[in-house]
Amino acid sequence: MLRFDETDKYELKEILNDALPKEIETYLNTEGGGHIYIGVNKIGEVVGITKGKLDETMLKVGDVITDQVLPKCTEYVHVHHEVIENKDVIIIDIKRGNKLYYQKKYGMTPKGCHYRVGTKCQEMTPEEIEKRFIASLNIPEPDICEMESHRQDLTFQILKNYLITHNYHFNDKTFETNLRLRTSSGKYNYMAFMLADKNDIVINVATFATTDKSKYLKRDEFGGVCLLYAMEKAKDYVESSYNQTFIKLGEGSRKEKKVFNNEAFEQAWYNACVHNKWSESNNPGIYIYSDRLEIESRGSIPARMSKEDFYRGVSNPVNKKLFDIFKTCGFGEESGHGVPTIVSIYGEKAYRFTESYINVIIPFDKSGFDNDDGDAKHPRNIQETSKKHPRNIQEEIYELMKSNQTLTMKDIMKILNISEGSARHNIKKLKDEGRIEHKGSTKSGYWKTK
Structure with a gap:
């Protein structure tokens, strides 16, 4: 049986309770941050989240982070779920923040501000609170090039395609360095995550x-x-x-006006x-x-x-x-x-x-040409119509596959905001026309565009 130990960096919680806001602000105020495990008891046994309550508990944790801890700290707190010994465990990874953090309920008081000492949450003195608050005012904005991405399995084919299209020549060996996609410590940064082929933005x-x-x-x-x-x-x-287009036709003339x-x-x-x-x-x-x-x-x-x-x-x-x-x-x-x-x-x-x-x-401006008398000599020849440009889902899928050959059906549905039926129908049409071909297995294959 796997056992965990509660230390200065690890807080173990059998269930979600009212102490969570204090534990989160404590790690935000502590050098090196820490980790909170929900579903592991104090003696280190994995007990798991109550069956059927995982989604509800995840939502409650999110509410605590966004509503009960100030100032805003979501950039330093990452919540995820893991299955350990066939049981659901929620893990909250917390980095040291760049401000003084406190519980909304108690404000910037000793009862609302803590830091970690061993396995305890130590209250700050009024002097410590004042000192930390003043120091936080002089800290510059975080640099997305120095914020480490929580994912390191990143690829950049779509970004490379954009650069190639605009005649930017790069060397694969120096690509990441020149575009500064890694932190000074060598990890992919948050900007790299934003520009990666797959992310959760x-x-x-x-x-x-x-x-x-x-x-x-x-x-x-x-x-x-x-x-x-x-x-x-x-x-x-x-x-x-x-952006509807209004068109007005007259004898020998044509006018267009957009919303x-x-x-x-x-x-x-x-x-x-x-x-x-x-x-x-x-x-x-x-x-x-x-x-x-x-x-x-x-x-x-x-x-x-x-x-x-x-x-x-x-x-x-x-x-x-x-x-x-x-x-x-x-x-x-x-x-x-x-x-x-x-x-x-x-x-x-x-x-x-x-x-x-x-x-x-x-x-x-949806008035079209209501306020325009146009050519008074030919009033009957003046027409007002509107047109919308329908989506060409087939072409969107084709362009997407050209940019990223490893996309799955679910990726395409999510990116283009289309149903599974629409995705399958248009992919089949592209296959029938000989414009795409799938190589390899369903899980690890890729799309070849022609």
């Missing part, structure tokens, strides 16, 4: 029926794949699904993805309302930059290396023209700043 496009969030319609997810690809697919989906400006949307979306504070584990998202779309990203105007400088396009990237990769791959603003472009079209009111988020608001 999800970008949401949420749709609401009204001008607020009172009536939710649906959510489309893009992710599990290289950020560049997921970002581009989310953009394409929004443009094809929501929103594509260039402004693309610049806002690329900026949100590259300048997002990824170190805080908050992903950018797109919210569709009946009268507008909003792009939300984690962050704020950089310190020592005025709003005037921001609107003028003064560049101060949050993630400098990621910014360079975006530009090399053809995404993002060039010469700081992204923000000025958006402001020139929609005005400064397009931006809304809060303490932690930047929102770009792009209004919809």
